[in-house]
Amino acid sequence: MSLPRFYPIFDSADWIARMLALGVKLVQLRIKDRPLPELRAEIRRARDLCRAAGAILVVNDHWQLAIEEGCDWLHLGQEDLDTADLGAIRAAGLKLGLSTHDEAELTRALALHPDYIALGPVWPTILKQMKWHQQGVEKLTEWKARIGGVPLIAIGGLRVDRAQQAFAAGADVVSAVTDITLAPDPEARVRDWLRVTA
Numbered sequence: 001m002s003l004p005r006f007y008p009i010f011d012s013a014d015w016i017a018r019m020l021a022l023g024v025k026l027v028q029l030r031i032k033d034r035p036l037p038e039l040r041a042e043i044r045r046a047r048d049l050c051r052a053a054g055a056i057l058v059v060n061d062h063w064q065l066a067i068e069e070g071c072d073w074l075h076l077g078q079e080d081l082d083t084a085d086l087g088a089i090r091a092a093g094l095k096l097g098l099s100t101h102d103e104a105e106l107t108r109a110l111a112l113h114p115d116y117i118a119l120g121p122v123w124p125t126i127l128k129q130m131k132w133h134q135q136g137v138e139k140l141t142e143w144k145a146r147i148g149g150v151p152l153i154a155i156g157g158l159r160v161d162r163a164q165q166a167f168a169a170g171a172d173v174v175s176a177v178t179d180i181t182l183a184p185d186p187e188a189r190v191r192d193w194l195r196v197t198a
Contacts, residue, residue: 121156144170
C-alpha cells in the first residue's frame with residue numbers, strides 16, 4: 001500500500017481545513033485534553049472535511065471515537081497500545097499506524113501487522129519532552145530493512161530541507177508538526193512541503 005509522501009499533524013479541524021485547501025492528502029488529527037463532546041465534534045468535522053477533499057484522516061489515540069464516528073485510520077503510540085482494544089479496532093476495519101522508538105517497540109509493533117510504522121524523533125524536536133533523543137537517519141535505513149513493505153513514516157524535527165535526506169535513508173513518508181504550525185506563513189510552508197514530496 002502506498003501513502004501520500006507528506007503527512008502533517010494538526011490539533012484542530014480548523015488547521016486541517018486550511019491545509020486540505022492546498023492539496024494535502026494525508027493528515028493526522030492529534031488532540032489532547034479536550035472534553036469528550038468537543039473531541040467528537042472535531043473528529044466528525046475533520047472526517048467530513050477529509051472525505052470531501054479525497055484525503056486520508058488519521059485519528060490519533062481516540063480509538064473509541066474513531067470507531068463510533070466511522071473513521072478509516074487510527075494512530076496509536078506505545079502507551080495507547082496498553083489500553084486500546086485492538087480486537088475492536090480491527091473488527092471496525094480501521095487501518096492502524098503505530099509509533100516506535102526502539103527495538104522492543106518495533107518488535108511489538110510488527111507483531112500487530114500495522115498499516116504503517118512511524119519512527120522518531122529522527123532529528124531533535126521541540127514538540128514534547130521525550131526520553132529518546134534524536135534517532136538519526138541511519139535508524140530509518142535500519143527500520144526500513146526490518147519492516148519491508150510496511151510504509152515507514154519519519155517524524156521529529158523534520159524540515160523541508162531534510163525531507164530528501166529522510167527519503168534517501170528509507171522513509172516512505174515524512175511528517176511535520178511545528179515546522180508548519182510555528183511558521184510565519186503556514187500555508188507557504190505547506191506549499192514548500194508539497195513541492196519537495198510530490
